[in-house]
Amino acid sequence: MSQITLTVNGVPHTRDVEDRTLLVQFLREHLGLTGTHVGCDTTQCGACTVILDGRAVKSCTILAAAADGGTVTTIEGLADGDRLHDVQIAFREHHGLQCGFCTPGMIMTAVDMIRRHDGELDEATVRHELEGNLCRCTGYHNIVKAVLAAAEKHRARRRAPSALPQG
Amino acid sequence: MYQTTYHRPKTIAEAVSLYSSLEEPAYLSGGHTLLPAMKGRLAAPANLIDLRASPELSGIEVRPDGVVIGAATPHAVVAASAEIKAAIPALAGLAGSIADVQVRHVGTIGGSVANNDPAADYPAAVLGLAGTVHTDRRSIPADEYFTDLYSTALEPGEIVVRIEFPVPESAGYAKFRNPASRYALAAAFVARHRDGSIRVAVTGAGSSGVFRWAEAESALQARFEPAAVEALLPDPGGLMSDMHASAEYRAHLVRAMTKRAVACMGGVDIS
Ligand SMILES: Cc1cc2nc3c(=O)[nH]c(=O)nc-3n(C[C@H](O)[C@H](O)[C@H](O)COP(=O)(O)OP(=O)(O)OC[C@H]3O[C@@H](n4cnc5c(N)ncnc54)[C@H](O)[C@@H]3O)c2cc1C
Ligand code: FES
Ligand code: FES
Numbered sequence: 232m233s234q235i236t237l238t239v240n241g242v243p244h245t246r247d248v249e250d251r252t253l254l255v256q257f258l259r260e261h262l263g264l265t266g267t268h269v270g271c272d273t274t275q276c277g278a279c280t281v282i283l284d285g286r287a288v289k290s291c292t293i294l295a296a297a298a299d300g301g302t303v304t305t306i307e308g309l310a311d312g313d314r315l316h317d318v319q320i321a322f323r324e325h326h327g328l329q330c331g332f333c334t335p336g337m338i339m340t341a342v343d344m345i346r347r348h349d350g351e352l353d354e355a356t357v358r359h360e361l362e363g364n365l366c367r368c369t370g371y372h373n374i375v376k377a378v379l380a381a382a383e384k385h386r387a388r389r390r391a392p393s394a395l396p397q398g
Numbered sequence: 399m400y401q402t403t404y405h406r407p408k409t410i411a412e413a414v415s416l417y418s419s420l421e422e423p424a425y426l427s428g429g430h431t432l433l434p435a436m437k438g439r440l441a442a443p444a445n446l447i448d449l450r451a452s453p454e455l456s457g458i459e460v461r462p463d464g465v466v467i468g469a470a471t472p473h474a475v476v477a478a479s480a481e482i483k484a485a486i487p488a489l490a491g492l493a494g495s496i497a498d499v500q501v502r503h504v505g506t507i508g509g510s511v512a513n514n515d516p517a518a519d520y521p522a523a524v525l526g527l528a529g530t531v532h533t534d535r536r537s538i539p540a541d542e543y544f545t546d547l548y549s550t551a552l553e554p555g556e557i558v559v560r561i562e563f564p565v566p567e568s569a570g571y572a573k574f575r576n577p578a579s580r581y582a583l584a585a586a587f588v589a590r591h592r593d594g595s596i597r598v599a600v601t602g603a604g605s606s607g608v609f610r611w612a613e614a615e616s617a618l619q620a621r622f623e624p625a626a627v628e629a630l631l632p633d634p635g636g637l638m639s640d641m642h643a644s645a646e647y648r649a650h651l652v653r654a655m656t657k658r659a660v661a662c663m664g665g666v667d668i669s
Binding site: 233250251253273274292340343344360362 | 430
């Protein structure tokens with residue numbers, strides 16, 4: 232057992248966990264944050280993607296003990312109260328989901344992608360960077376549209392931070 | 399996954415002493431090979447010794463004649479390094495072609511080189527560039543380091559600390575990926591060294607892991623252009639054959655990737 236502290240969506244949590252606990256189990260089973268999904272458990276599908284210390288990672292393949300002291304953002308941490316995050320809005324507007332199983336991972340990957348590229352994304356880059364996220368429903372077209380729309384909003388916000396209301 | 403105990407030593411010395419005193423130990427870097435193996439119960443170390451907190455394993459140093467990369471450096475950091483892109487663009491491009499964004503954020507060069515998966519990318523760069531694997535106890539030239547499938551010259555408990563790559567005249571990397579796993583079905587790293595020598599390292603195809611294709615090296619030495627290897631084929635007897643590709647098909651891919659690598663010197667060609 233190890234005692235670990237992780238700051239998740241801005242709140243520090245200290246728990247005693249078995250050393251074999253995966254980060255995704257810590258989030259789902261110890262903190263009850265079930266928005267992060269487990270699709271494959273083999274590091275392929277990306278449904279478990281969260282942002283750990285500023286980088287999108289597959290939380291099914293990271294030990295919670297190894298993330299001790301770190302900062303995590305999950306899908307639950309994106310919205311500001313009732314106001315959805317730009318990427319969440321874009322997925323809704325562009326119909327970027329059907330069953331929704333892959334969606335939390337897709338959205339966290341998109342948030343990371345837009346930040347790393349500072350919104351400068353084209354379709355080929357988005358498709359390439361979604362390689363680690365599998366969707367069995369949508370055929371990806373609307374997911375790509377949603378990411379591009381959110382990236383465009385990011386660029387607009389960068390140019391005129393006050394002009395666009397959040398959400 | 400079976401029970402295990404996690405350790406995070408702060409130095410290499412501490413890691414080595416843990417390794418020698420603990421039952422059934424294993425080193426852990428990104429864990430993107432080891433943890434999937436543990437989940438599948440193909441590996442069950444009782445003690446995991448995380449190397450990432452040891453400062454000796456981090457950092458990138460680029461000199462006019464060489465690039466030195468700390469073993470705990472994630473693939474994404476190598477891919478994004480402006481200095482490595484300028485010194486050996488094919489090396490940065492190769493790192494950026496490994497797996498996907500999330501895996502590149504976590505998987506490390508040291509873990510990849512220690513694991514020596516026959517379809518992994520970095521072994522081709524280490525062998526093609528005539529790199530050196532610096533460990534906690536010695537320096538191992540690439541030609542002596544990769545011994546067989548998932549096997550290396552590392553002794554039990556030996557830690558890969560840094561990998562050093564001489565800066566070549568130019569280098570190119572071409573890979574044909576398995577459409578499902580995205581690992582290389584065959585890939586070739588071709589380097590023209592400053593002493594005039596040519597090295598061709600092939601990954602994904604060899605039944606003993608990464609190998610140098612000597613006939614292609616001589617042919618390219620005589621005439622450095624894609625057509626120089628047109629009449630050559632590696633012996634399928636030494637290549638892997640599985641549900642994804644027969645040895646004969648892999649032999650053709652090895653030739654095609656070698657030609658493409660020669661055609662893309664100074665970069666990568668990933669398909
Ligand atoms: C979905 C997926 C796709 C992938 N696709 C590719 C791909 O296309 N190409 C590719 O090359 N790789 C691919 N990989 C593998 C990935 O690059 C791994 O991260 C890498 O092979 C191992 O690095 P690691 O840091 O995760 O090592 P770990 O899993 O931590 O360790 C691997 C092995 O090396 C040992 N070890 C680790 N560090 C050291 C060290 N410093 N000294 C001595 N021993 C050490 C460990 O004990 C273990 O046996 C993929 C992985 C996944 C999950
Ligand atoms: S559940 Fe982690 S990648 Fe599929
Ligand atoms: S919406 Fe169903 S898996 Fe993507």
